[in-house]
Amino acid sequence: MASSSSSPKQYDAFISHRGPDVKATLAKQLYKLLQERGCRAFLDREEIEGGESITSAIENAIRSSVVQIAIFSKGYAHSSWCLEELVLMLDQQPDALFIPVFYDVQPWELRHMDNKDSQYAAEFCNHQSKARYLDKLEKWKEALKSASNISGYEQREHKYNLCEEIVSRVLEEMRRRKPLHVAKYPVGLAQQVRVFEDSLSKTVKDTVTIAGIFGLGGSGKTTLATELFNKKRSGYKGACFLFDVRVSDLRSLQSQLFKDLFHEDRKFDSIAEGIGHLEHRLGRARDLRFLIVLDDIDHRDQLDDLLPAAMLSSGNLVIITTRNQSLLAGADICHRMKKMNFDHSRTLFCSHARPDPPTSYEKLVERFVEFCGGLPLALKVLGSHVYGKGELFWELELEKVRKIQPNDIMQRLRTSFDSLDREEKQIFIDIACFFNKIEIYDLKSKAIIIWKASGWSNAEHALQILQDRCLLESVEYGRFEMHDHLRDLGRQISADELSPRRLWQPELLGPMEAKGFQQILAETNGGRCFHSFRDSSLGMSITFFIAETDLLWLEMNEDGEPFMNIPSWIPLRKLHWLYIRSVRELWSTFQQQLQTYNQATFQLTRLSIRNCYYLQKLPDLIEMFTHLEELNISNSIYSTDITSLVQSLGRLSKLRSLSLACTNLEFSEKLDLSKGNVDSSTSSRMDSLETIHPSW
Incomplete structure (x- = not known):
């Protein structure tokens, strides 16, 4: 038996079934749904590549699968192939998850072979009377008995979502068993x-x-x-x-x-x-x-x-x-954890600095390795810092780092930090204090918008610089990740010297939470603050980012009854990202603040309105958001002709993406975005619009 640690999984799921019984129904539906959800599933011989033995291909598919599904239909025991698959699947436990599905049979039929009402008993009697597979019958019976005692699923007439339930379980198992990323160069x-x-x-x-x-x-x-x-x-x-x-x-x-x-x-x-x-x-x-x-x-x-x-x-x-x-x-x-030996240290350093350094670099490599003292993080960061540079740069860099206390890891890492320009430093500190290793939907896009709103126009380039110098290990759709020591370095620098100050410490945010969001807005005192919490006075979850005195990012979620409106004391003038859920009436606060500020001062670039079943219209006020680039509205009772709706957005020249998932939304044949306008009868232009996702 191949274990999961010694053999890579080629399939996510294997579906054992008797074709004449369920292939055209449950098996095919399950297979299709698994494929749609990104799972590679093995259904039958169609998966076998040319020239491959059927028996060995099926065995390899079973052994390589994370999840094995057996659909027990009335004729399952008629097939020797199915019974052999069952034995092999049960042999894989616990390295794989086994899921039995009982299709028009009851679990007791698999274990009571002496019951005349059991179709499985009849099939085994048939095998025995024809003197077939006599040496395997007992093994098959034991396998069926074991399978019947495993918690699974039963197909009933009212069980319309059976495939969904099975696929959800498969996806959860895949998530649970998916290997965690270890290291790019796992030296030693x-x-x-x-x-x-x-x-x-x-x-x-x-x-x-x-x-x-x-x-x-x-x-x-x-x-x-x-x-x-x-x-x-x-x-x-x-x-x-x-x-x-x-x-x-x-x-x-x-x-x-x-x-x-x-x-x-x-x-x-x-x-x-x-x-x-x-x-x-x-x-x-x-x-x-x-x-x-x-x-x-x-x-x-x-x-x-x-x-x-x-x-x-x-x-x-x-x-x-x-x-x-x-x-x-x-x-x-x-x-x-012991220091890496010299050979491993050299290999790790060169993997990041120069995989095959010329002979002239050998002494420099040795001196760098000796300086790092067998510490993997120092080898990785300093190796990346001299990547692609010439000998003179290596010499100067080595002399520079030698001036820092060799036993002080923070000071060694400070060398890479000092090489950044001001914007790169500020973005590094923000990640260290606020965003490191947290999971937030579309975090990268949100962070870049915040940084640009803070005047750091080269945010995307700065992220690449941080990655290149290993100050940031990964940048994903919803997550940033840096090493713990780099995080600590950034937070220490923020506390000691870098302005503006960051408010991230739990001991500071805890008391502020108790006072509520309104008081937090008043107490940031020119600092930068990112936080998520539930405001009991508002009765909703709040996620926000404040830069100096400006609120730049606001998410308001209410899972219960929808709330009426954004409170008037929340400053919207510099807001760049607004996500709001379950609101009845959104616009009066904006309208009220328009009376105080000129409309051109509204900076909103992303607006998402979710699950707002009682939000029935988009007023003319939407045209005031001249910086808007993305507008997403879902689950809103919004009834209008889409042509007139898009025309009402015609002044939003920067709008790139429009998503409308609303009930009662009608469509007009006049809609033509390919020419950058709505139709020939209007001068409203939306030249930046790239995508529109209406609800059908």
């Missing part, structure tokens, strides 16, 4: 894993093990823990990796634990409530084994809040990374 990692596993193998089998990984920041603790997590997770019923515990909200981490281990979404009002629920569920799951990684622990209370007593039993494995060895006093294993 295999050796670290072997040392750790040697220590782990010496503990008593099947007893709970708390394994600690400690060392200097930037020494590779998280990298090692991630590799171990990917390698071992398939051997546990549930697995959860909690990143950045030191700077994260513990209630959110408790919710993530609950979701990853028990597949349930839970929100806790207090840490004590979270501990209680975890204790209760773990007490009911003592026969299950879990793998948990707590990354970057810096306080004993974090262990107590995330590791209830019930977790410390039943053969669970808990891996902890920390900079503080004293927190591992009760651990079964304590693994110190």
Whole structure:
């Protein structure tokens, strides 16, 4: 059997079925839906490439799948192919998830072979009477019996969403089993894993093990823990990796634990409530084994809040990374991250600086490697900083970094920071204080808009510079990521010297939250502040970004009854990004502020109105947002002819994207955007409009 750690998964799902029974119905529907959701599924022989053996191709597909689905129809046991597939699928557990689907049969029919009412019993009698497969019948019976005892799905006439339920479970399993990214150049990692596993193998089998990984920041603790997590997770019923515990909200981490281990979404009002629920569920799951990684622990209370007593039993494995060895006093294993040896250090440095340096660079490479002292982060950052440069630059850079205290990691990293221009520094500090490793939809676009609104016009270029110099590890659609030490460096610089000041500390924002959003607007005092919280006085969730004295980004979400309007005390004049959900009447606050400010001062570039069922019209006021580039309206009872609607937006010359998902929206044949206008009868021009997404 090929394990998930030794063989890459070629398929996401394998569907075992008897073609004459379900191929044209359930199997095909399920296959199509899986494909539409981005899952590579194996349905039948059509998946087999030319020249490939049918038997070996099916076996390889089963062994390589993350999820295996068996559709038990009335004729399933008639097929020796299906029964052989079933045996092989069950052999893959726990490396793959097995999902039984009972289609016009009951689970009891698979295990009661002596019952005359069972179609499966009849099929086995038929095999036996014809003296077919006699050496395999018992093995098949055992497989059917095992499958019947596994929780699955039953097709009933009222079960219209069966395929959706199955696909949702497949997607969740794929997400749970998807390997975490480890490192671009995992130099020396295999050796670290072997040392750790040697220590782990010496503990008593099947007893709970708390394994600690400690060392200097930037020494590779998280990298090692991630590799171990990917390698071992398939051997546990549930697995959860909690990143950045030191700077994260513990209630959110408790919710993530609950979701990853028990597949349930839970929100806790207090840490004590979270501990209680975890204790209760773990007490009911003592026969299950879990793998948990707590990354970057810096306080004993974090262990107590995330590791209830019930977790410390039943053969669970808990891996902890920390900079503080004293927190591992009760651990079964304590693994110190050692410095990289010279050969590994040289390989890592050259991977980032110059993979095959000429002979003339050898001495410089040696001096850089010696200076970095075996610290992976220093090797990576300094190697990237001299990438593509000549010998003279290398010489000067080496002399420059030698002036910084060699044992002070922050000062070493400060060299890369000092090479940035002012805009790049400010954007680096913003990411370090506000955006590092948080998940927000379309975060990159929102951040770039905020930075440009702050006068930093080269934001996209700055992000590329930060990535090139490894001050920013990745920039994705909804996430920025930098190393913990770089984050700490940025926050320290912000606190000590860089203006404007950033407000990100929980101890500052907590008391401000209690006062509400209106008071936060009054207390930023010329600083920059990004935060998300629920304002109890407004009864909604607020996400905002304030730069100096201007509110630039505002999201208001109400999951209950829709609220009436944006409060008049919220300043809208410099707002660039507005996302609002469940509002009855949006425009009067803008209209009121128009009486104070000239319309040209409104800077809004993105406007999204979601789930506003009671918002019935777009008034002429929309034409005042002359900087608007994107307008998205969904789930609004908006009844009009689309031609007149687009004509009313004709003054928005910068509008690039228009999305209208509204009920009762009619369409006119006059609509023609290809020429940059609405129709020949109007002079309204929307020259910048690139996309329009109406609701059909």
